[in-house]
Amino acid sequence: MTKRNVIIGFLGTQLDSGDGPGRWEKWRPTVSLGMHEDFIAHRIELLLDERRYAKLLKRVVDDLAQVAPETQVRVHDTRLDDPWDFESVYACVHDFCENYPFDVDHEEYFLHITTGTHVVQICLFLVAESRRFPGRLLQASPPRKQTAGDPGSFNLIDLDLSKYDRIAQRFAREQQEDRAFLKSGIATRNPAFNRLIEEIEVVAIRSNAPILLMGPTGAGKSQLARRVFELKKLKHQLPGGFVEVNCATLRGDGAMSALFGHVKGAYTGAGSDRAGLLRSAHRGLLFLDEIGELGPDEQAMLLRALEDKRFLPVGGDRETESDFQLIAGTNRDLGQRVAEGRFRDDLYARLNLWTFQLPGLAQRREDLEPNLDYELDRHARAQNQRVMFNREARDAYLRFATSPEASWHGNFRDLGASVMRMATFATAGRIQREAVDDEIARLRRLWRPSGEGADALVALLGEAAADVDRFDAVQLRDVVAVCRRSRSLSEAGRELFAASRAKRTSTNDADRLRKYLARFGLDFDRVSRG
Incomplete structure (x- = not known):
């Protein structure tokens, strides 16, 4: 059984207008829907404000009846005070789709996106793309030379991207590139870490809510936060800069001033105004590492800044605005600190929307080899000199590095320092077995427990x-x-x-x-x- 074609669209207050016999010389998109021999519009659902456009509506309906008597026209009175207001237009379109009795077994549906304001057209696109509308977009176009009776042309757009292999492949490739970017191009092999990066990539692109990175010191929280910022910068999502601070370095009265700024004369030594880190991060990304070390007053101020985007500088009586995205890092169990009364539960709840636990290097031993290559590349860029292992030395180092004996207390900081030492002592650009043996002995001494250590x-x-x-x-x-x-x-x-x-x-x-x-x-x- 052939399905009936149903077209839904807004009446064009400009394009559909026209009076007198001369109107037939003009291309009118809604009227043209009933003039195509190869596409029958069985029903047209017209959305408009009848209070303002009743006369135009009658003319269009009468003309459609003349050119397409088989086409049924149904009118939906849509009270839009401002067709350029995105919120009200989208609510109107969304509610229409939610309440419309779609019968997909017997009818094909099309959204006519030619008429209406640009905001109307965008909202029609969004409801189709989100699958709230079970159909395709229809774009009508005028003839190259307008003549009486020429309906122009139309194009049907299906937003099911899964049907477009090249587009789907492109999106998949871009997604993989984004994830590789977050990993600094390191071909990591640990399945749990790779899944973690996949989740962070999705959140980074789609959300501006705070992100909490948990993990031991040296696990890469700071580097990952910067890569998230750079990825969002590439996507034109953050026009501002990257501001980083280790909260463990903020002590006493200076902590409030460093974070929230101060006004001149706020305290002894405040000889001029200070913007503060939150203000410096306006429209950018603020990374607060070791956020668990913040004092109770700073926690309260930070919570208000996150919720209201406003805060008071120290000594000031006028609020400052700053709209920033926050990434917080910690090697503490914030839930435990909340239970101990050392961290605000409301701030923790605000931070805990997107929480990611970064594993230490000892939990990612299969990633040691690619990270070893990354550290060698980084040393080459910094020193403008390429240093490589000989085969015996590389195998010996990796055997030790991946063994239970290697605890990697400092995680990637330990690995980076280890590679730097071996590269510094390399002869003619080659790390030999002797240098590796010396480094392994050095690491054993470094990780030797003082008495009751876990190792x-x-x-x-x-x-x-x-x-x-x-x-x-x-x-x-x-x-x-x-x-x-x-x-x-x-x-x-x-x-x-x-x-x-x-x-x-x-x-x-x-x-x-x-x-x-x-x-x-x-x-x-x-x-x-x-």
Whole structure:
């Protein structure tokens, strides 16, 4: 069964106008819809303000009846006080589509986008693109030379981009390029991290809400925030600049002034006005690293600035405006700090809309090799000299770097510093095995636990630490810590087995501890020396 064609559009108060016999010499888009031999308009739904355009409406309806008696015209009285006001026009179009009894099984629908203001045409496009309107766009065009009876031409536009392979491929390619841009061009292999970047790319492009980046120090929060800014800059979404501050460096009275500015004479030493970081970030991006270190007063002011885009400079009585996007970074558990009363729950709720947990380098060991290449490239750009590993040296370094022994406490800061050291000592632009061995020894010393560190087992057992079950590892670390602060095997045994001693008739805590350590190939002297 052939479906009926239904066209929905606004009456053109200018293009559809005309009176007297001369009107037939003029191309009128709505009237032309009924004049095409190869396209029958079974029904036209006309939207207009009948109060103002009743006479024009009658003329158009009568002329349509004359040229296309089979076309039914239905009128919808649309009260638009300002057809250039985007909010009211979109609400009108949206409500019409929501309430219209579409019958897609029996009717084909078209939105006529030739008539109406530019705002009207944009809103028609948006409801079609969002799939609130189950049909296609119809664009009518006048003939090259207007003559009586010439309906011109029309073009049907289907916004289902999945049908257009080249467009779909282009969008997919641009999306991949954006994600590679956020990763600084590093071909990361960790699936969880790659999914994280995909989510951040979507949020960065589509949202201006605050973003919270959580993760350990050196995990790349600052670099990622800057890449988000540069991506939005490329998309012409942020005309302003990038402003970065580590909140841990803001202390005392200077914290409020640094963030929110001050007026001249606000306090001793305030010899002139100061804009402050929030004002400097107007229409740009503000990155507040270690936001968990902000004091309660700064948190309250920041919350108001986020919600109202306004705040008072220190010592001022006139508010300052600043419309910025915020990215916050922290290596703290802000939820825990809220529970402890050290961070405002309302500010945390405001920041927690888009929260992303960046993994440390130790959780992304498969990404060490591509990041190693990135650090070598970065060193080459900075020093204008290319340095490479020889094969044996590269393999040795990667074996260590990806092993459980490498804790990467400082994450990418440790990796960058490590590469810089090896590149500095490279001979004739080549990093040799000897330089790698020296660097591995240096990193072992750097990561050597001071006593109760999480990697005490690695220092004692080496690669065998990876074979210890996690339950046993928790207990063994505590035993090692007690041994290191005890003067003798007996003293350590008494502390470790104090709770169970009273329940036994005979005790030999030292022997019990000796046997426990022996299970892991350890003895008290070795453990206590560290």
